[in-house]
Amino acid sequence: MKDADLAIVGAGPAGMAAAAEAASLGLGVTVIDDNARAGGQYFRQPPAGFRHTGAMFLDKDRARGSVLAAALRHPAVAHWQDAVVWDMPEPGVLAVAAGEGSGRVRAKAILVATGAQDRPVPFPGWTLPGVVSAGGLQNLLKGQRVVPGRRAVVVGNGPLLLLIGANLVRAGVEVAAVVEAAPIWNRILPALASLARAPDMLALAIRYRAVLARAGVPVLAGWTVTGAKGDEAVTGCRVAPIDTQGRLDRARERSFDCDLLVAGFGLMPSLELPRLIGAELAYDRRRGGWTVKRDADFQCSVPNVHVAGDGAGIGGAEMALLEGRIAARAVARKLGKQVPADDDLRRAWAKRDAFRRGLEAIYAPPASFLDLMTEDTVVCRCEDVTVGDIAKRRSELAGSVTQVKATTRLSMGRCQGRNCLVTLAAMVAKDTGVDMATIPLPRPRPPLRPIPIGDLAFEDIPPPDIPADPHLPRKQRA
């Protein structure tokens, strides 16, 4: 068992910023991250073996990322790489799988900074090779400097699409179109006051749009992908406009040839650890679904557990950096350290918060994307469960996510429901006419990620409390 004042799960923007802040305030910090290098997704660093010879477009945030990552080499910080937090077996204790380094850490406070994942939106052909999530594409570009195609279409919903379109253009890929589900152009004016709270971000968006315009890439707003074509890999896609009632106008469908289809329907927090420990959640329609309920110090309903950054609710990297610092200060204050006032940080945070509300207003998606699916669309990728498989069970199941799970094996594969449970919940909500906010997701169970069973052999756990008389209940010694 290792001991720490603060254990941080995740070395992305929130985790790195929190570690630096906590260490500078005199706390002993342990950072546990499932990647080989710190940075998370936003500050993803290329491998150490790559030598940088000059700045190019993918290096925009690399210097900042390196500075943040360097903070993890502070003597008061232990950085556990390639390590997976798979359970919180008791309050303040995290179980970590990391090969021979597996074990547990006990901390006075825990900061969950587990970031986000792409929201899964199934459409016909979305499982074909060459259909890549927005986050996955960004990781290949930033972390590996590889482009997985020659002619791309970027589809989905949210501000990442313009960035990805621009990045692909700058990487020399022919981008046939960027297809955004929200009718963003009509919504910019009313949201302008909120957007102006973060002029740096606004300037970036304008720059990405300009890159696309110069390359002659059409941006279809108020359109959505309706299907990917191909047998062994994607060869093209179909797109259609969405009318003012949110219905697909398939009569006006268009198609594009492509060997890369980037699908990004916005991000959602990785809530598995908060859900496992029973943290209270709040359904925030504007923000795209479930978020973690937190107080002003970003502490959740579980005492001494803070949740910062996109892992609590999507707000982006700049907001995550601020939340990490504020949460670290709150922990330091509670542990009796001298901590400066947070006024500056909180003012900066409020600006980012106003900006993200503006973005949410512009990018508010249609009520659901369920109409994109057909009978043989795969909902659960791991277990190959299709819409048809679920439909067969619908009548008998009276709208319970857990029952559909048990009878179809949906969400019981390796990804543990990360890419299907929200779709199933939306299907159940639509089928039974109830609000998504009233449909609880099944409680995750440890291990939070698939881990090799051998890792458990390195656990330094105490022997179980077994009574002398095995017929007596535990703890009641004979």
Added chain:
Amino acid sequence: MSRIDEGLERGTAFAFTLDGQKVEAYPGETIAAALLASGVRALRRTAKRQQPRSLYCGMGICWECLVTVDGAPSQRACMTEAKPGMRVETQKGVGR
């Protein structure tokens, strides 16, 4: 299907194999990156419907890019670094 060379130098290329065919990779590259850069599309086939699948999330949470590495099945190509001489096989079903 290409590597972006602007602004960086990769180390010395080495080879590993995919289903017995040589694939070029650079130090630090993941198996997925090397394969995608070489034009490989499908990395596995699903157990139930034998569908082709490949990299999707790119960050280790979807388990779609599973391959067999040196005989060990179900390794995530997006999270596993390629090494010289590695034997990678596209995976059918659960890989055993």
